[in-house]
Amino acid sequence: MPASLGADYNESVNDSNDSVDDQKWGKLFPKCVADPKNSAIFMTRAMYVAFSLILHRRGILSQEHFSKNYITEKVKCMALSFVHENARHIAEQIKNCGEAIRLGYLKEISLVIADNVDDVEAIEVYAFKFHYFKDGRVSAELTTKGDSETPTPVEKLTQLEYMGSGSVRDQLVMLARSIIYLCQKILDPLPSVYAANFRLHFTDDAPDDFKVAGFDSSSTFYTLPEDTQSASIGQLRPGYHGAVIDCASTLMNDAYQAESKLKRHIDKIADILGYHANNTFYSTMDTSDQPDPTQTTSDAVPSESPNNTMEALANRMESTNVATPEKLKKESPKAEKKTTRRGAAIKTSPYKKTRTRK
Numbered sequence: 170m171p172a173s174l175g176a177d178y179n180e181s182v183n184d185s186n187d188s189v190d191d192q193k194w195g196k197l198f199p200k201c202v203a204d205p206k207n208s209a210i211f212m213t214r215a216m217y218v219a220f221s222l223i224l225h226r227r228g229i230l231s232q233e234h235f236s237k238n239y240i241t242e243k244v245k246c247m248a249l250s251f252v253h254e255n256a257r258h259i260a261e262q263i264k265n266c267g268e269a270i271r272l273g274y275l276k277e278i279s280l281v282i283a284d285n286v287d288d289v290e291a292i293e294v295y296a297f298k299f300h301y302f303k304d305g306r307v308s309a310e311l312t313t314k315g316d317s318e319t320p321t322p323v324e325k326l327t328q329l330e331y332m333g334s335g336s337v338r339d340q341l342v343m344l345a346r347s348i349i350y351l352c353q354k355i356l357d358p359l360p361s362v363y364a365a366n367f368r369l370h371f372t373d374d375a376p377d378d379f380k381v382a383g384f385d386s387s388s389t390f391y392t393l394p395e396d397t398q399s400a401s402i403g404q405l406r407p408g409y410h411g412a413v414i415d416c417a418s419t420l421m422n423d424a425y426q427a428e429s430k431l432k433r434h435i436d437k438i439a440d441i442l443g444y445h446a447n448n449t450f451y452s453t454m455d456t457s458d459q460p461d462p463t464q465t466t467s468d469a470v471p472s473e474s475p476n477n478t479m480e481a482l483a484n485r486m487e488s489t490n491v492a493t494p495e496k497l498k499k500e501s502p503k504a505e506k507k508t509t510r511r512g513a514a515i516k517t518s519p520y521k522k523t524r525t526r527k
Contacts, residue, residue, distance in 0.1 A: 187203055187334050188334055189334050194239075194338060197218075198211055198215075200334065202334050203305075204409070206271075207408070208408040208409040209271040211407045212405065212412060213264060215341055215405055216266065216278065217249065218246060219295075220295070221246070222352075223295050226348065226349055226353060227356075228358075228359070229359075233253060235248060236250040236252065244345065246345055248260075263367075265384075269375070275370075276370045276371055277296055277298050277299065277370040278370075279295065279296040279368050280294070280295040280365065280366075281368050281391045284360065284362070284364070289389050291393055293417070294416070294417045295402075296414065296417070297413075298323050298413045298414075298415070302410065307330055321452065322450035322452055326404055326411045326450065336406075337405065339445045340406065343435050343438070344402060351402060367491075368387070384492040385492070386491065389491070393419075398418060399415055399417040400431065401414070401450055402414045402416055403449050428451040
């Protein structure tokens with residue numbers, strides 16, 4: 170990707186005022202995310218924060234894997250601890266994806282939860298879906314797939330302008346709050362036995378032999394049951410990158426209801442913090458014939474589990490994360506279809522992590 174700092178898509182790129190004046194923010198993120206290098210650094214560290222929140226709030230890893238951290242002076246979170254050996258290895262694997270982002274090779278990174286260690290079909294997926302902005306500019310025109318007249322959240326992302334580092338801070342804070350609310354107030358609890366790992370999908374620009382440290386090649390990405398519900402959690406738009414973050418889950422009762430509740434919650438939080446709500450690209454809001462969101466949902470509070478089972482899960486996450494190989498990568502339209510429907514003809518995945526709650 171171009172390394173020029175002189176892009177003319179937004180005057181704030183060269184404006185010294187385009188920075189976040191927050192001491193806590195500056196310890197974890199670049200104060201200005203307008204240029205290519207800092208834009209990529211921000212995206213990598215945003216993944217670390219988001220996946221830490223999911224692993225913590227969904228009860229996938231136990232409390233000792235996390236330590237208190239700050240996004241801003243107003244907002245704190247529990248993040249993977251660099252003191253805990255297993256947590257540090259998982260954080261390093263997320264960090265290793267930064268080079269793929271910098272080069273424009275990472276199309277999607279997903280935290281995939283399945284019933285059994287070798288399942289291709291997932292029960293729940295949290296996905297970062299990336300878009301790369303040449304010279305920081307939005308795409309020339311918006312195109313939609315198939316016969317759909319309503320653009321998808323990823324397609325909407327291609328038209329999202331960079332609005333400055335302060336706006337990006339707001340986007341990340343709202344994403345963090347959405348993750349917490351989704352995991353605790355909307356999703357039903359995970360089953361007592363499940364497997365979890367990270368899976369990567371590369372763009373067609375990635376060389377055939379491109380690898381991310383800590384990830385092994387695999388013939389699978391993931392599939393989802395036909396009745397799976399999917400909700401957008403948020404989006405991020407630093408200077409040269411963009412990502413839509415969503416959750417697809419069999420443990421979500423209704424996507425429209427989920428997104429409606431998320432929107433109300435985020436609007437409230439934004440008002441309290443004095444941040445911009447950023448108009449998340451919800452996937453169901455353009456549909457006028459959806460039912461009124463009145464269905465009751467449960468608090469998905471994880472049950473207590475012996476630490477040794479969580480330790481086993483954390484240990485195995487160091488060696489069972491996978492990336493799609495050349496064949497699947499080069500057939501990107503089909504690969505995308507495989508992630509949204511049952512019955513795709515793909516091979517068994519070599520996943521080895523299982524956590525059992527007792």
